[in-house]
Amino acid sequence: MQIFRPICRTLAVSALLVTLAHAQSPVPPKSDEHSFADEPYVVEQLRTSVRLEADGKGQRETTLRIRAQSESAVREFGLLVYPYMSSFESFDVVYTRVRKPDGTIVETPASEIQELDSAVSRDAPMYTDQREKHIAVKSLAVGDVLEVDLRWTSHDAIAPGHFWYDHNFFIQGICLDEQLEVSVPRDTPVKITASNPVPQIKEEGSRRIYSFRSSHLEKAGDNAAPHSTACPCASHGTNSFAK
Numbered sequence: 001m002q003i004f005r006p007i008c009r010t011l012a013v014s015a016l017l018v019t020l021a022h023a024q025s026p027v028p029p030k031s032d033e034h035s036f037a038d039e040p041y042v043v044e045q046l047r048t049s050v051r052l053e054a055d056g057k058g059q060r061e062t063t064l065r066i067r068a069q070s071e072s073a074v075r076e077f078g079l080l081v082y083p084y085m086s087s088f089e090s091f092d093v094v095y096t097r098v099r100k101p102d103g104t105i106v107e108t109p110a111s112e113i114q115e116l117d118s119a120v121s122r123d124a125p126m127y128t129d130q131r132e133k134h135i136a137v138k139s140l141a142v143g144d145v146l147e148v149d150l151r152w153t154s155h156d157a158i159a160p161g162h163f164w165y166d167h168n169f170f171i172q173g174i175c176l177d178e179q180l181e182v183s184v185p186r187d188t189p190v191k192i193t194a195s196n197p198v199p200q201i202k203e204e205g206s207r208r209i210y211s212f213r214s215s216h217l218e219k220a221g222d223n224a225a226p227h228s229t230a231c232p233c234a235s236h237g238t239n240s241f242a243k
């Protein structure tokens with residue numbers, strides 16, 4: 001299943017464009033995990049860190065912790081599919097591992113990761129260079145926690161000297177804690193338009209960092225694990241950063 005689309009192929013206009021979707025709460029309250037025991041899965045933590053450079057290059061890293069609470073979630077999360085555009089970015093699976101209830105950790109080795117042309121590129125290779133990495137998660141079972149760390153790096157700028165970024169918060173099921181951090185050059189003019197959640201802004205050296213925090217604690221009417229055509233960050237509502 002495709003948990004995240006490669007939002008990081010972003011980068012155009014000297015501005016940062018971020019689409020944020022239906023963030024339920026800027027700071028997630030503490031919740032009793034047992035209140036979500038009937039959910040097929042619970043996203044315990046979802047963190048995205050984005051670094052955008054003035055020359056149009058950049059990097060996005062996402063870490064994810066999902067507790068599988070049903071056989072349907074085990075089937076869906078047992079095969080992870082992540083696309084990327086090979087002409088201007090690389091994609092690395094930093095780690096994929098399963099944490100068992102007794103504390104045992106089972107790593108998914110690199111041999112379980114396949115790199116393939118995407119269905120789109122197979123059908124129309126002259127129009128796209130999209131590729132995919134398929135991760136066959138090892139030893140995932142009900143009650144386990146799946147941990148994933150993924151990194152997209154833009155090694156060539158789409159529009160040199162310009163950038164943007166688009167993001168949607170996860171609302172397809174229970175998410176206890178989602179965090180987004182976007183780092184841009186401090187001296188690059190960036191206009192931000194965002195209502196919910198409102199970012200915290202700080203400066204560190206030559207960087208300006210926008211930090212968002214949210215959660216989604218409402219039970220969806222049908223929140224089976226999202227399949228390959230969906231992203232756990234759903235697209236409803238818009239806020240934006242712009243120059």
